[in-house]
Amino acid sequence: MSRHLLIFTGAAGATPFIMNCAVILLLTSSCFTWSSALYIPNRAAPMNLKYLLEPPVYAEVVARRGENATFPCILRTKPSRYKVKWTKLEPEHAERENIIMISNAHAFKPYGHLGARASLRKAHTMDASLQLSRLQLEDGGKYRCELVNGIEDESVFIMLRIEGVVFPYQSKNGRYSFTFHEAKEVCAEQDGTLASYSQLYRAWTEGLDWCNAGWLHDGTVHYPVIHPRPACGGELLPGIRSYGTKDKNLDRFDAFCFTSLTSGSVSYISGSFSFEQAGLACQRQGADLALVGHLYSAWRFQNYDQCDGGWLRDGSVRFPISNPREHCGGIPEAGVRSFGFPNKMMHVYGAYCYR
């Protein structure tokens, strides 16, 4: 068990350049329109919709937790009577319609927990774009802008991807201890959610190689392998290994958690603390011991690099490495390394605090 825990390599940190590019790429179609007076929409793409601009200005929004996002939906022609209905599609609850906002030319009405953070941009009279503020981890997914006009009905779809980091989580009681429901809870306790398949897939392309199977959000169990080896599903090609859908109440695995930007920050206090002393050291600075998700977030978004093992609130000892070097774990990839869950009385480690 501890052998698996010792090599704890997460996704390689994307450089700010790459992250900016990702954001800019999403905006290219609109940037292009602005920068070139000669821009002509692609005539090969069928324009089937009468009332809504399709394709939308951009069809994917990428943002971090806590940020605001705008989902474009522009009317080309205004019917005399109409409503615009914004919904979030939830494939796992196909029968339920998750309405966020219904509006017409004069008024709007928000619905549900997303409605509480939603508003209409209304940049001009043909603008039905939705703004969602203070994004949460669960907000990622597919959104629909639907124009309802008597019997006619048109929709455009926008994807929201929350930018973040996937981290494997194993119980202090050892490998494969969590039912699905427990896995969901431990991710929440570490400031995350259970990862989706697409989040795990992206993490794999960014460097996550992990030889223990873990629950995903949809109740399936997978693990990502970059370097195929006999102990990790044999000599198949690199990829995501799948156990398929497992029994949420009976089967036990690790968890793949997902987190994003945090509002607070992580700092390290050097010392030879027991677990309890580490907590007190943080409290003297008006902080608490950091959660595993906090440390991954700092590593991913602030390139946090500290070559010292420190206690976290769950009793584990970890350290984040952005610039891999010989005397810091000796692993050539960036990542958050783990010493597992040492005896809490050991006076060996520093403290990672979160404030």
Ligand SMILES: *[C@@H]1O[C@H](CO)[C@@H](O)[C@H](O)[C@H]1NC(C)=O
């Ligand atoms: C996000 O939206 C909220 C509420 O609409 C607003 O108060 C805040 O200033 C916005 N933040 C940014 C960065 O635009």
